Amino acid sequence: MKITLKVWRQESPEEKGRFDTFKLDHIDSHMSFLEMFDVLNQQLIEEGKRPVEFDHDCREGICGMCSMYINGRPHGAQSGTTTCQLHMRHFKDGDTIVVEPWRARPFPVIKDLVVDRSPFDRIIAAGGYVSVNTGSPQDANSILVKKSDSDAAFDAASCIGCGACVAACKNASAMLFVSAKIEHLSRLPQGKTERVRRAVNMVRQMDMEGFGNCTNTGACEVECPKGIKIKNIHKMNAEFFRAVWVSSEEVEA
Amino acid sequence: MSWLKGFFNSSIGRKFIMALTGLFLILFLTEHMIANLLLILPDNGVIYNQYSHFMVTFPLIRVVEILLFASIIFHIIYALVLTYRNRQARPVKYAVRKPGENSSWVSRNMGFLGLILFIFLAIHLAGFFAKARITHDLGMVTINGVEMHDVYSLVKAKFEIWWFDLIYIIGFIALGAHLWHGFYSSFRTLGLRHPKYLPLFKGIGIFISVIIPLGFAVVPIYFLINSLS
Numbered sequence: 001m002k003i004t005l006k007v008w009r010q011e012s013p014e015e016k017g018r019f020d021t022f023k024l025d026h027i028d029s030h031m032s033f034l035e036m037f038d039v040l041n042q043q044l045i046e047e048g049k050r051p052v053e054f055d056h057d058c059r060e061g062i063c064g065m066c067s068m069y070i071n072g073r074p075h076g077a078q079s080g081t082t083t084c085q086l087h088m089r090h091f092k093d094g095d096t097i098v099v100e101p102w103r104a105r106p107f108p109v110i111k112d113l114v115v116d117r118s119p120f121d122r123i124i125a126a127g128g129y130v131s132v133n134t135g136s137p138q139d140a141n142s143i144l145v146k147k148s149d150s151d152a153a154f155d156a157a158s159c160i161g162c163g164a165c166v167a168a169c170k171n172a173s174a175m176l177f178v179s180a181k182i183e184h185l186s187r188l189p190q191g192k193t194e195r196v197r198r199a200v201n202m203v204r205q206m207d208m209e210g211f212g213n214c215t216n217t218g219a220c221e222v223e224c225p226k227g228i229k230i231k232n233i234h235k236m237n238a239e240f241f242r243a244v245w246v247s248s249e250e251v252e253a
Numbered sequence: 254m255s256w257l258k259g260f261f262n263s264s265i266g267r268k269f270i271m272a273l274t275g276l277f278l279i280l281f282l283t284e285h286m287i288a289n290l291l292l293i294l295p296d297n298g299v300i301y302n303q304y305s306h307f308m309v310t311f312p313l314i315r316v317v318e319i320l321l322f323a324s325i326i327f328h329i330i331y332a333l334v335l336t337y338r339n340r341q342a343r344p345v346k347y348a349v350r351k352p353g354e355n356s357s358w359v360s361r362n363m364g365f366l367g368l369i370l371f372i373f374l375a376i377h378l379a380g381f382f383a384k385a386r387i388t389h390d391l392g393m394v395t396i397n398g399v400e401m402h403d404v405y406s407l408v409k410a411k412f413e414i415w416w417f418d419l420i421y422i423i424g425f426i427a428l429g430a431h432l433w434h435g436f437y438s439s440f441r442t443l444g445l446r447h448p449k450y451l452p453l454f455k456g457i458g459i460f461i462s463v464i465i466p467l468g469f470a471v472v473p474i475y476f477l478i479n480s481l482s
């Protein structure tokens with residue numbers, strides 16, 4: 001396949017970026033999108049030029065690193081996949097493909113296609129955990145969990161923190177991500193004890209990072225590679241109202 | 254009270270205000286639309302004028318009116334705040350965008366539709382509310398021995414002007430589009446996610462976003478057609 005790539009290049013967070021155009025003449029349709037970038041970078045190295053920086057790790061759709069905004073869609077037009085799981089056979093010979101980094105104020109570009117997603121880590125640190133004492137694990141059957149709760153928690157837990165929801169949202173809202181974490185933990189008995197603090201603190205951290213506000217456009221759930229549903233956001237809203245208006249538990253500011 | 258302040262300064266708290274004020278406005282619009290249909294009764298406005306006289310003289314309605322204006326003001330203020338913050342959250346735009354592939358046009362243009370509604374509202378209030386309630390720049394009628402404003406004739410005169418009707422029709426289309434997304438969205442903002450009831454609210458939202466603008470549109474169209482024949 002012949003592909004023309006227009007890729008965002010930026011030397012550092014401070015400097016202005018630009019698009020570089022590359023022509024690739026020998027792309028195998030079985031390659032993944034990242035392998036195509038490997039070919040490009042090999043070519044650039046041989047020409048003595050700086051290769052394109054991009055994030056990746058597992059290359060099997062589970063780590064969430066491979067953030068690329070491809071032809072106007074996060075992770076490309078194919079639904080339910082990350083960039084590493086997108087294959088060149090979904091493009092046509094002669095296509096021009098535009099690749100940009102995630103765009104959001106809380107996710108500044110570090111270099112080329114690499115953005116800083118540490119706001120997600122800080123949101124998790126604000127409450128996306130359960131406090132457990134160390135020691136030997138309990139017998140699994142000593143805490144009963146309804147099948148529907150365990151399924152819902154598991155679905156939410158499949159969020160890989162890739163940030164495609166933020167990238168897709170016209171408001172750069174992180175609510176799909178945050179709500180998935182809240183739903184994952186607060187559904188289960190082990191997580192319920194801290195649900196009030198979790199809701200308040202995670203929402204506060206999300207706001208402090210400067211993400212936008214959900215307007216229910218639903219773009220996030222369409223683009224989420226893990227099929228996280230927007231109903232988690234509505235659950236999070238209820239969880240937040242409950243924490244603020246109903247619970248008598250005081251949460252320190 | 255820091256929890257209260259924290260709530261109203263949070264993203265979810267701000268959206269909560271948008272949703273509540275929006276729903277209250279819908280409640281008002283429903284009443285307004287149904288009452289307006291009294292205008293097309295073939296009685297030369299007797300019943301409509303009596304209704305409108307009742308509305309300005311009944312004290313409880315004053316209270317509701319204050320609530321209504323507060324809702325509009327807060328809805329607009331929070332719309333501005335949220336839209337500003339949402340724009341701030343993405344200072345650098347994408348070069349290639351395909352938003353139509355993951356979301357509906359109305360859901361992405363609530364602010365734009367709101368702006369049209371705001372302009373419409375200004376025209377509407379200046380044309381009717383200001384005349385009937387502030388400048389008292391309209392005729393009087395006596396019905397059953399009670400002297401009252403002849404709002405009916407004011408409405409009739411205005412709606413016989415075709416371009417004035419056109420402004421209204423545009424306003425109603427924008428309203429329908431705003432509600433198409435807004436009604437359903439507000440319940441989800443308020444935390445409703447029940448798999449049995451949520452689809453019901455989606456259906457009601459679609460229904461009202463068609464029926465409210467249609468009901469409103471009947472009145473100007475009725476007066477325009479009458480004036481032609």
Ligand code: HEM
Pocket residue numbers: 214215216268269271272274275276278279282328329332333336360363364366367368370371428431432434435436438439440442443
């Ligand atoms: C006739 C009057 C209006 C009614 C009945 C109405 C109703 C609504 C409702 C129910 C919502 C949904 C809230 C939510 O999603 O939580 C909404 C959202 C919104 N409205 Fe209005 N609105 C009106 C006028 C306006 C005006 C005049 C503006 C702007 C100046 C405006 C701007 C917005 C914006 C920006 C949103 C947020 C979009 C979103 O959250 O999806 N609206 N409106």
Ligand code: SF4
Pocket residue numbers: 064158159160161162163164165166176177180223224225226227228
């Ligand atoms: S919710 Fe989906 S799109 Fe958002 S971070 Fe998690 S996996 Fe990625």
Ligand code: FES
Pocket residue numbers: 055056057058059060061062063064065066082083084085
């Ligand atoms: S590289 Fe891990 S999900 Fe794509």
